[in-house]
Amino acid sequence: MPAETGGPTGHGEREVSDRWHVDAVLLDMDGTLLDTEKVYFDSLVAALNGCGYTDDVAALCHSMVGLPGPVCEAMLLDRYGAAFPLAEVNRAFIVHRDRMFDAALPLKSGAIELLDGLAAAACPIAIVTSSSRRTTERHLAIAGIRERFDTLLTLDDVTHGKPDPELYLKAAARLGVTPPACVAVEDSNHGVAAAHAAGAITLMVPDMAPPLEETRGKCAAVLPDLHAVLALLRERGAFGC
Structure with a gap:
């Protein structure tokens, strides 16, 4: 799947070709990092x-x-x-x-490379997932990446799950940043709706469900895998964080 770019990003009509100011990266878990x-x-x-x-x-x-x-x-x-x-x-x-x-609980293609790139840039990250905390802890541990995350926002932390923006708003607040200074990476239409409504720069790497036309308009880019996410972050200068 080729990358598709150019949609609104939660910063008015700013185009994806602009350089991004990014203070944190917020990652969905199921279907985004983990092939679940x-x-x-x-x-x-x-x-x-x-x-x-x-x-x-x-x-x-x-x-x-x-x-x-x-x-x-x-x-x-x-x-x-x-x-x-x-x-x-x-x-x-x-x-x-x-x-x-x-x-087996496999990781999605490019997951380790993305996490390594974010760690090398000292970029704050958080898991933002519709799963329960118990499931989140278990699956990240089985996949061997639990120690990479200090901040987990799960369904247990909110009143309303995705597509409501509450999870993303709380994640940004937990990290001490504003949502428009966050990149959110999602795989589903519901997840994109949540991240976009929170005001984050939203990237989609579709998993099982293809993006709806409405979803495409909420994404700064629709990308084929997490390797492409890392490349786009570097291209847009996001690692100023």
Whole structure:
């Protein structure tokens, strides 16, 4: 996928060709740093099928990419009604998920290079994720990158998860910077909506769901991988941080 640039960045109509003032980089976790979204997707499809739900569940599960767990549960109840066996499906989902994660929890292409580049530039970073703190701690540890992050903003830290901007606003405040001086890296349409609404310079590296046209307009760039994110940060002079 070639890079696409030029959309609004949360700083009015500033174009991506301008040099950026960046005080921090805010990173989504699932689907951005960790190759987990397909595991979640496959596990939920398998859990639903195992519980007797086979009606185009793939499309429903695709629509959940990037959303917090409670929102996904509400979507399931809305579709199937109050009698939906939520606890049973959750148990089956966890069994499938953990079996796959026990085999491997791979990083996305370029993740280590990006983290090394940010560390070399002494650029403050934070994880900004719709996952719970327990899940975040576990997955970062399994992937071998937990020690790289002093700041984690998770679903446990906010009232409203993505696409609400609360996570990104709190992350910037935690780091002592303003949102417009942050670059946010996301993989999903919901995540981009959250970062853009907070006012961050938003980069998208699509994972399972392609960007909607509305999403493209909220991104400073849509990039093929995290190698390209690092290259763009260097190109735009972002490592002044």
